[in-house]
Amino acid sequence: MDRELQTLITRVRSGDESAFADLAAQYKPLVYRMAKAYSDKLNNDSVGFDDFIQEATLALYSAVCTYKETDKVTFGLYAKVCIRNRLVSYLRSISKKQKKQTQKRSENEPARRLIEKVDAEELEGKI
Numbered sequence: 001m002d003r004e005l006q007t008l009i010t011r012v013r014s015g016d017e018s019a020f021a022d023l024a025a026q027y028k029p030l031v032y033r034m035a036k037a038y039s040d041k042l043n044n045d046s047v048g049f050d051d052f053i054q055e056a057t058l059a060l061y062s063a064v065c066t067y068k069e070t071d072k073v074t075f076g077l078y079a080k081v082c083i084r085n086r087l088v089s090y091l092r093s094i095s096k097k098q099k100k101q102t103q104k105r106s107e108n109e110p111a112r113r114l115i116e117k118v119d120a121e122e123l124e125g126k127i
């Protein structure tokens with residue numbers, strides 16, 4: 001592993017925020033590219049690109065904290081897998097929320113129609 005990268009990882013693990021800022025700047029292209037790829041898969045106005053950036057950055061931090069230098073995997077590949085897994089999980093949670101909202105709306109549909117019918121009948125009676 002690159003000596004500079006190893007030093008940054010060690011500093012981040014010891015709580016040095018500026019070291020993480022440096023590391024994040026180094027991996028910014030990866031974070032942005034992956035966040036863009038996954039945000040494009042979602043057709044939802046309530047979740048923005050910035051949310052995906054935030055999730056990817058959190059995954060990068062997690063990768064720093066859990067990476068083992070003794071592994072035969074490079075840190076870059078490990079970080080990429082961690083980011084991908086986090087973004088996939090994030091997409092799943094969003095899809096699950098959307099499904100629940102859609103289900104709730106469809107469950108309320110008969111009640112809404114009944115209320116509209118009663119309102120229409122009351123209006124007709126007043127006319």
